[in-house]
Amino acid sequence: MTTSPVERAADQFVTVLAQWRAERGMTKKQLAARMGFDPSYVSHVEGRRHKPTEDFARRAEAVLAAGGAIWQKFQEYDELRHARSATAHRDPPVPAQWMPPGTGLIVERELAELRYTEGAYRCRIKRSLYNAGNEPVTRYLMKISVDRYPHDPIGSNRHHRQHPLTWEELDIEAVAGEGEAAEPMQQRLKLDRDASKEVWLLFANEHGQFPLYPGERTTISYAYTVGEEKWGQWFQRAMRVPTRSLTVRLDFPVHFEPQVWGVETSLAAEVPVRNPLERHNEEDRAIFEWSTDQPSLNARYRLEWRFRGAGAPTYEDLAPASMNGSIHQLVVPEQRASQRMRGVGIVQRGADLLRQRCRHFQLPREEQSARDAVTSLLTALQRLEALHDFSKGVGLAAPQIGLSVAAAVVRPPERDAEPVVLLNPRVVGESGDSDEQYEGCLSFFDYRGLVVRALRIEVEHARFDGTRVITSFELAMARLVSHEIDHLEGKLYVDRMGADASLVPVSEYQQTGRPWAY
Template identity: 85%
Template sequence: MTTSPVERAADQFVTALAQWRLERGMTKKQLAARMGFDPSYVSHVEGRRHKPTEDFARRAEAVLAAGGAIWQKFQEYDELRHARATPVHRDPPVPAQWMPPGTGLIVEREHAALTYIDGGYRCRVRRALYNAGNEPVTRYLMKIAVDRYPHDPAGSNRHHREHPLTWDELDIEAVAGEGEAVEPMHWRLKLDRDAAKEVWLLFANDHGQFPLYPGERTTIEYAYTVGAEKWGQWFQRAVRLPTRHLTVRLDFPVEFEPQVWGLETSLAAEVPVRTPLERHNENDRAIFEWSTGAPLLNARYRLEWRFRGAGAPTYEETAPPATEPLNGHTFSVPEQRASHRMRGIGIVQRGSDLLRQRARHFQLPREERSARDAVTSLLTTLERLEALHEFSKGVGLAAPQIGLAAAAAVVQPPERDAEPVVLLNPRLIGESDDTDEQYEGCLSFFDYRGLVVRPLWIEVEHARYDGTRVITSFEQAMARLVSHEIDHLEGRLYVDRMAADATLVPMSEYQQSGQPWAY
């Protein structure tokens, strides 16, 4: 019996799903529960009694952390399925199971724009909604939150107590519908705080109600204004409803000379967004735009910026607390942190749980694509680092430092013309008795330097993409750099290797910047 390309693609999706489920040690019932489905649903999909849906594939990918393998197989299946179907000119109905439990709304498209005008920011959000539930929708929650000093919570709280958001300045407006069918929306207060407001946008106005019934679509658009003295240099979109496509746009005066970057944030880490921002100029305006398809539920996408031109609003940092403890060492905190620059390009900073976890080894060659993607992300970040600091001693970067709990690292030797060394699943198997003590820094703790004893020669077993193992020897500076990165993959920071009575040296007092280690 001959099978069609669509059937073969469906079989490949099911095979990938089952392999990753077994890899993670889950039963079908356990996986269904983690995904928010009926206990028998995974069994039905693996048994080919149910066709896989977009939501099912995305949830399975997220729960099983398959490095994109499950999602790729679904996309291949979905493309073939749609290729043989009759073309349509509008979004197809969204299956009910695509929504999380208890939620009936789907955001088919979101366009969020932030524009600097006359000393303030005007935020305008447009969402195309589809009611995939069983009940009419009569309201939509709008949240407004500001944080003037995001790296200094105490200072930010103090600032907003003295300069709270006011309803007059917000100047909220909201409408629903499109074209001639646009209706103004009334709103009702839900939360009123100094730095945060929440209101229910009502599908109602003076002329009556216009609920969004099951199976219907509409578009809502709302806007509000916040003064630059209350708005920090960031704009974040949180994916609270199933969303098919998200676009974020920033609009600044060209004379401000804006520099913008993007981060995907979670409780564990901040990593650069997966695709670059696009910039173009329109007359005297600098426009930055970033888009993503099928963002994961609960993901947070954050654009940050700085202005370098004259006349632009300033974003000075409020002084942080006088002292902070770390591993028994107490030290002063500088007013301008070098770590802020590292955080700005997505380097995970100390305090994150991710830096204290042992990284997961790749299953090679099966996970070759995931390993290559991780290394590409590391090398891309390494290139961005060169614009921020001169690394005369060489520099290394481990996957946990860019938000990936995977055993991959890259090391740039001190020689500028040397190619970076790639380490996959590295393991220290030998070291010399001879050691030396040198000052080390860390991209995840870049405000200080500390004296660390390391062996002068090490032997490391690591993997190629095809799964073969190799053994490489490193000495002196490279031995120190590689040892530092292997520590990261084992959940260890260099301060863990410092003597109990050792003192951390602030960057402002460190005398060896721009100089290689001496041997």
């Protein structure tokens, strides 16, 4: 049976849509939610039960950041459907650097820089904008948000009530255009809170208005200052509009001995940034730079750091202000355990990925994918063992490093023992005897909790060639292996604690450095 050109074009659109959805790791339900459609709509389009609409194609292109592929296939389908000739009405010409039309304002390039100088941080954002919509743009929303203690929201809120952001210290500057053509932008207040401000930057000033019309481009730059006593050790960029390219730059004094890492947070998980940070020194400055192309809409990219050098600001307890109002040096305690884990790329409690059942490998067809996952786990385990002494042994599951696949590695308590590799594991038997011991978790490392587990378990798991074996584990290894299999099923050890049990802060835990007793 032959198909018409229109049907073939519709099939090609669906194929490209499905390919990019898989590339971005989204389910049909997730994509529909991000696009603002009913959960079943994407399924109906991919199943050819609904024909794609222009609005659907534009939203899919913006969410999946497909570089124009989805929009191009829709246009081919739409032109055939309406039998339009080359001289018939078309959408506005596609710009040289493609951006999806009809989605409003587009950020073609963003450079976000944070520089520390003389007790304060100066943030400077430069964005290249393209109006892909149908209406002139007359304003741009600038958001400023600080969090002194990002891992202690109560303490952070209390601190900012006592030390609110002020308009005087922010010293906001904003211009549109570059060089001699740059025009100052007027500012209009939208939100004024202790730890956050929102300001409309207007495409207007005392000389008149200069709207950004459809199809036009411009560059806007704005900057503001926040004192070190109000800025926590993180710098985050949130992708609220479609963005083609993002670069984040941190600029610190070399003698602070800065250490920097990055985290990406999406609707699905919190994982280390996929591209490495680059560092170079310029005289007495240490410059860290990270870039990504086509960042996901609604994703958040956060760079975090710590300073190890003498004379650097620190980030826990604020010393009292002197009589003239200047801020004294901040006092440093040891970095929190969870922060150290986050710093080496371990996904932390609260991420959706830790609550999802992991996908099993199709072996031996996916042998290489399984080997890659195990290699990543073993590499992460080496980093962890250089950071902490795991006298009780240690395990690591794939979702803890951002992979939703059924793989885990477990290193026994014996110092020189080789890690056990578990692929597609499931507990098929356990003893009636059990005991209760304190457990910790790399994704929840600030606390310990009492958990009852069987003293012996039998686990069916796969080899890389797909053959399945059953292995018995006893005592400490039974506990470690059970803990990791729980991770692969979306469970944490706190789910197994008794109703009257309470977590023990690691600072009060008395068994650090000692193996479990049997």
